[in-house]
Amino acid sequence: MVVLGIETSCDETGVALYDTRRGLLGHALHSQVAMHAEYGGVVPELASRDHIRRLLPLTRQVLERAKLGIRDIGAVAYTQGPGLAGALLVGASAAHGLAYALGVPAIGLHHLEGHLLSPLLADPAPEFPFVALLVSGGHSQLMRVGGVGDYTLLGETVDDAAGEAFDKSAKLLGLGYPGGPEIARLAQRGQAGRFQLPRPMIASGDVNFSFSGLKTAVMTLVNKHPLDDQGRADLCAEVQAAIVDVLVAKSLAALEDTDLTRLVVAGGVGANRLLRERLTARADARGCTVYYPDLEFCTDNGAMIAFAGAKRLERNEQEDGLSFSVRPRWDLEELTPPAAGLAS
Ligand code: KG4
Ligand code: ZN
Numbered sequence: 001m002v003v004l005g006i007e008t009s010c011d012e013t014g015v016a017l018y019d020t021r022r023g024l025l026g027h028a029l030h031s032q033v034a035m036h037a038e039y040g041g042v043v044p045e046l047a048s049r050d051h052i053r054r055l056l057p058l059t060r061q062v063l064e065r066a067k068l069g070i071r072d073i074g075a076v077a078y079t080q081g082p083g084l085a086g087a088l089l090v091g092a093s094a095a096h097g098l099a100y101a102l103g104v105p106a107i108g109l110h111h112l113e114g115h116l117l118s119p120l121l122a123d124p125a126p127e128f129p130f131v132a133l134l135v136s137g138g139h140s141q142l143m144r145v146g147g148v149g150d151y152t153l154l155g156e157t158v159d160d161a162a163g164e165a166f167d168k169s170a171k172l173l174g175l176g177y178p179g180g181p182e183i184a185r186l187a188q189r190g191q192a193g194r195f196q197l198p199r200p201m202i203a204s205g206d207v208n209f210s211f212s213g214l215k216t217a218v219m220t221l222v223n224k225h226p227l228d229d230q231g232r233a234d235l236c237a238e239v240q241a242a243i244v245d246v247l248v249a250k251s252l253a254a255l256e257d258t259d260l261t262r263l264v265v266a267g268g269v270g271a272n273r274l275l276r277e278r279l280t281a282r283a284d285a286r287g288c289t290v291y292y293p294d295l296e297f298c299t300d301n302g303a304m305i306a307f308a309g310a311k312r313l314e315r316n317e318q319e320d321g322l323s324f325s326v327r328p329r330w331d332l333e334e335l336t337p338p339a340a341g342l343a344s
Contacts, residue, residue: 077309
């Protein structure tokens with residue numbers, strides 16, 4: 001069966017086709033980053049309007065490229081939450097409209113479940129169970145993943161997410177949005193250690209995180225020192241090193257606590273090269289393996305939603321009737337089996 005996946009939870013319109021027999025048939029993405037850049041962050045109303053403009057042309061594009069017709073779609077999966085309410089509604093209403101017109105099932109997905117399962121699109125795919133480090137713009141969590149829908153929270157941030165720490169530090173440094181890639185780019189010609197930032201909660205004895213102190217420390221440094229280009233690069237290198245050090249230490253602690261040997265990294269911050277290098281090196285040294293989604297599937301995309309939708313449909317989950325809702329706030333642990341609450 002071919003599943004159409006639709007992702008519109010934030011500032012990326014993602015569409016993909018996943019065939020339960022042949023795998024991913026194609027995907028397309030439109031990023032609104034340039035549109036939001038002048039505001040220094042995502043403007044929800046602009047995001048919703050742009051999703052409306054992009055969604056159907058992108059859907060036509062993936063169908064054409066996969067040489068499929070609209071009638072080949074066997075189910076429609078969409079991001080039901082969490083995210084921006086208006087943006088989610090665009091995807092949810094388009095998905096339900098299409099599913100109704102085609103007489104096929106629709107299924108609403110949790111955005112983070114999409115991220116969590118996205119490394120399974122890669123080859124080799126990790127086997128269950130594994131520890132997942134989920135690091136996106138709004139979340140920093142370590143989960144134990146026993147199977148589709150079997151998610152146990154091991155630890156999470158008590159304040160800002162890792163992506164937020166990148167984004168807020170970048171803003172303080174006068175860099176563009178999103179901040180993670182900008183900081184990583186400047187850090188390449190900087191020297192970590194020249195400025196010293198804390199590694200919050202690194203020795204707290206649990207696998208929770210705290211990143212809000214970092215932005216305060218960055219603010220203090222920026223206010224104290226007028227930074228030249230090299231200074232900004234050095235501070236970027238330190239910001240990146242501080243975040244990566246904490247993520248690596250906590251991920252290894254989670255592997256140890258759970259006695260598992262497979263670690264999966266998901267979410268936008270998972271695209272960070274230093275994080276990948278350090279995690280892989282430290283995990284290898286302990287006989288553990290780290291799995292990453294392909295870079296293009298780290299940040300928001302339709303493929304992860306089509307894939308997660310296919311996995312849920314395999315378990316005969318789908319939504320009944322014509323009504324639907326979105327869930328701008330939605331706790332991933334609510335999905336723990338039996339996967340309740342998906343049908344609205
Ligand atoms: O998963 P994602 O695309 O969107 C959410 O669901 O939030 O994650 C976006 C986050 C942003 O905070 C962005 O700055 C960060 O991922 N990010 C990175 C990198 N690429 C994206 N952070 C560090 N290094 C990167 N290369
Ligand atoms: Zn995301």
